[in-house]
Amino acid sequence: MFWKSLFPGALGSDSPTGIGERELLVNEFIAANGERVQIYFSTTREIDVYALEALCDAVGWAKRPIRKVRKALEFSFLVGSLWQERGQNRRLVGFARATSDHAFNATLWDVVIHPEFQGKGLGKTLMRQMIRELRREEISNITLFADPHVVTFYEELGFHPDPEGIKGMFWYPN
Ligand SMILES: CC(C)(COP(=O)(O)OP(=O)(O)OC[C@H]1O[C@@H](n2cnc3c(N)ncnc32)[C@H](O)[C@@H]1OP(=O)(O)O)[C@@H](O)C(=O)NCCC(=O)NCCS
DSSP: OTGGGGSTTTBTOOOSSSOOBOEEEEEEEEOTTSOEEEEEEEOOSOOOHHHHHHHHHHTTOOOOOHHHHHHHHHHOSEEEEEEEEETTEEEEEEEEEEEEOSSSEEEEEEEEEOGGGTTSSHHHHHHHHHHHHHHHTTOOEEEEOOOGGGHHHHHTTTOOSSGGGOOOOOOOOO
């Protein structure tokens, strides 16, 4: 597998800021053109920030400064990504990351599946892998901020909106 050999020394190693790198085959399906598609989940931080921003752009999210995206990746506790592997190439098709205090709490951010790959169970797979990785680190409180149209998606994964009436609160600069 070519792309796995790109970062051979990094696999399984620990990161100073978060969870070490892992990868596994999580989904296989036959595309409309008859091609067999293989999807890998990875916790690598070696993600092309331009490819990530193109993915976010594909779902209509606002552009972000590349310098800040790079920093956010570097300082996230967990970076999870889904890759379509095609021969010698791989394509970023899904992404999520989590920030954490490394002990009790983690918050998920930037959960996204490329529109061409939505509705195939990949969002669910990505979220379950993220939860699995966080639970492996004994994180017990996993939170996120859901856009109104995806509340059901997260509820099906076991997330509760406003548990015991608790409200997420935001402060924005004027
Ligand atoms: C939300 C998102 C990550 C879901 O990914 P996906 O791969 O399309 O979802 P899946 O195919 O794994 O769907 C899993 C389940 O959630 C449901 N689901 C998917 N998208 C949903 C949505 N927007 N609202 C409600 N339910 C949804 C599916 O019907 C499916 O249900 P089932 O298991 O009963 O069949 C994806 O649509 C996306 O990237 N959207 C744009 C970015 C976004 O809004 N991110 C969330 C920001 S908070």
